[in-house]
Amino acid sequence: MTSIADIQQELLRLRTRVSGPDAALVDLFLGALSRWRDDDATAEDLVEDLDRTLGHIWFSSNENHATVALMIARLRDTLSAIAGMTMNERLYVFDLTDRWDQASDAQRDVIYTKVLAKR
Numbered sequence: 001m002t003s004i005a006d007i008q009q010e011l012l013r014l015r016t017r018v019s020g021p022d023a024a025l026v027d028l029f030l031g032a033l034s035r036w037r038d039d040d041a042t043a044e045d046l047v048e049d050l051d052r053t054l055g056h057i058w059f060s061s062n063e064n065h066a067t068v069a070l071m072i073a074r075l076r077d078t079l080s081a082i083a084g085m086t087m088n089e090r091l092y093v094f095d096l097t098d099r100w101d102q103a104s105d106a107q108r109d110v111i112y113t114k115v116l117a118k119r
Helices: 004-017 021-038 044-058 062-080 089-094 097-103 107-112
Strands: none
Touching: 004 021, 004 062, 021 044, 021 062, 021 089, 044 062, 089 097
């Protein structure tokens, strides 16, 4: 199962191998992951956003494009497996443990929704 942290690390590795416009495109995905941790969008919203972004851009090499597409597909697979996860597993996979630990009860309700869990 692929976590948000795994995807971020893979994107950072890709970022070190590319330059120019491709680096800026990788930064789009890194920024989306970073913003998602702090906003109220759900995990489904994140995957849709990443898919939509990939659908509107193209890397200079098919290999780079395919690499990012595979990362998103693995995240989509994780999302498909979410129903069988405990809340702690969801927090780990979606890299929200720190946010959870610092959250008030009202903020935790938002996180439950974010990771598609019921309280």
